[in-house]
Amino acid sequence: MDKQTQTEIEAATFRRLLSHLDNHKEVQNIDLMILADFCRNCLAKWYMAEAASRGEEVNYDQAREIVYGESYDSWKTKYQQKATPEQLAAFEARQQAKASQ
Template sequence: MQHLDDSTRTELEAAAFRRLLHHLDEHKEVQNIELMILADFCRNCLSKWLVAAAEERGETLDYETAREYVYGMPYSEWKSLYQAEATPEQQAAFEARQAAKQEKGQ
């Protein structure tokens, strides 16, 4: 993508991000803990990254507003409608991933 100008690259990245959000919205059955176990990020991470990106540019974006954008609704609503309790197996896998990261010094 180095052949693209900065504006075009930014537009493509933004379009890909919107597509990712749409994809996650279409697959609400995918739990955040599963994303954390497999990819080490979740919808909440995306929200935090948006806040950080805003801050880097001198803009104000609060976490709850970012989460509402990522989830497509207030987080409390999404959580009550779609978030399942983590299973013991999921919790163990998440803890193992976190421990492995600690060993690597991340």
């Protein structure tokens, strides 16, 4: 596979991931962090870092808008739920497990 085709496939895969997350707004960021150790905000940070590594300036709010498909504040108001005690406990256990590795 040539490099251009690989890049196009990777870009399409990223767009598909964003679409999948957009179609599953019920999956909260804390759930993603507990299960996969990344969330939508992580994707935005990675996007911002990759842009910077290529000399492009994309700030965090711009990157989050790309990932969320709208401003973070708007998405948060519409879809983010308050974390449950169980989610917070699972997140804390995940963080402690990572720290002890």
